[in-house]
Structures are given as structure tokens and as C-alpha cells.
Amino acid sequence: MSPRGALETGATWLLALLWISPLLYALWAAFHPAEFAVTFDPLAPLTLENFREALARAPFPRYMLNTFILVTMLLAAQFVLCTLAAYAFARYRFKGADIAFALVLVQLMIAPEILIVENYATLAHLGLVDTILGIGLPYMASAFGIFLLRQAFKSTPKELEEAARLEGCGTLGVLWRVYVPLARPTYLAYGLVSVSHHWNNFLWPLVVTNSVETRPLTVGLGVFGAPESGVDWSVVSAATLLSVAPLMLAFLLFQRQFVQSFMRAGIR
DSSP states (O other): OOHHHHHHHHHHHHHHHHHHHHHHHHHHHHTSOGGGTTSOOTTOOOOSHHHHHHHHHSOHHHHHHHHHHHHHHHHHHHHHHHHHHHHHHHHOOOTTHHHHHHHHHHGGGSOGGGGHHHHHHHHHHHTOTTSHHHHHGGGSSOHHHHHHHHHHHHTSOHHHHHHHHHTTOOHHHHIIIIIHHHTHHHHHHHHHHHHHHHHHOOHHHHHHOOSTTTOOHHHHHHHHTOGGGOOOHHHHHHHHHHHHHHHHHHHHHHHHHHHHHHHHTOOO
């Protein structure tokens, strides 16, 4: 290996180690007593008491259920809305289509945090503050999803649509039987991005939720690890692992499909 190649390999391993070091520390602290949380002793005893303590002090199963409901609801709504909008932009020519699509893309340039006050006022007017629906409502129409699916639909040969129409398919039939199956890698790639983003979203759920019945995992973990409630790093690390375990498990089980979906869903 050339010196340049060795340097690049070493730098890659160093960056990977730096990136994964917080997770490695969380794994160490979560499975060891508190007195070994900041000291590395290969002979330190293993324990599950930190997980029992975390589950006893906060309703993490409820937080996880809230998060699961939230990301599932959001993903279903985004798939429906983004599919219909992307198909319209990809295959229909109407007056003002380019302007409408440009306005959709403008959303990509606006940080969601800028709209927190207006979104909260809207939800208060609708009576949706402190509800799971209220958390997800501002994110159901995704400009990124519309753009990604539009690119995938535009790359679909029109001959396939014409053949489907000759077989008697209507507009929704063509969309369901031709465009959606061919864009499956794009759906999978976008679904992964959406689920991981909203699973980890913190600021907006923190603003709009007030009760255990609606808090997602990120907010529940933030309340649990607040300094005023006392910080036990072993217990906090155990709670953190409980929060990230579903996404980690999903990635480990389907990592090959994850990588292939992103490779096939490149923007053309």
C-alpha cells in the first residue's frame, strides 16, 4: 500500500473511531456499575441494574410506543402526499407547474425551527397541542420526498404508462401498478431518512408536548437526563441505548438493503 493510501486508511479508521466512541462509552457505562462508568477495568462486573433503574424511573415503553406511532403515521402520510404530488409534477403539464414546483423546493431552504411559533399557533387554534397528530402535522408534506419521487417518476419510460392504459388502467391504476413498483428503492431510501429524522427529532416535540401520553423518546430522554433530576451516567447511558436500540437493530438486520436502496435511488 502506498503512503498516501495508508494515510487515507488511517484517517478513515480514526474518524470512524471518533464517530463511534460515544456509543462505545454508552455501551460500557450501561452494562457496568456506576463506579466503573468513567474507568476502564476489564475485570469490572457486568450488570443489567442500570436498565431496570431506567425503566423504573421513566415510562420508556410508553415513549417508544408514542415514537413508533408518530413515525408510522408520518411515513404513511408522506408516502401518499408525496406520491400524488410527485406524479403530478412529473407527468402533467399545467399552467404554473414550474412556479409551483419551485415553491415546493423553497421549503428545502427554510429551517423548520423558523416556523415553530407559527406552527404552534396553528396547532393551538386547531386544538392539537400535546397530541401525536400535532407533532407530525407540520411534516406530512415533505418537499424532499416530492423532489426525490418526482425524479424517480420522470425516469420511468412513458411507454410503460401507455401500455398500462391500453390494458384499462386509470390514473391511479397506472400510478400503483407502474410508477410505485419501479420507484421502490427510492421509497425505501426516503423512508429510512424520514424515520431516522423523526425518531431523533427533539426541538419541535419538546415545544408541542406536555404529557407522558404524547412525548416521544427524544423528549422523554431529555427530561430523564435533566441535571435537576440528578445525573447517573450509567443509568442515562442505559436509557440512551433503549432509545436508539430499535434503529440500530433495524440497520444491523437490513444494512444490505439500506445500502442498495441508496445506491439505486441516486438523483438522476
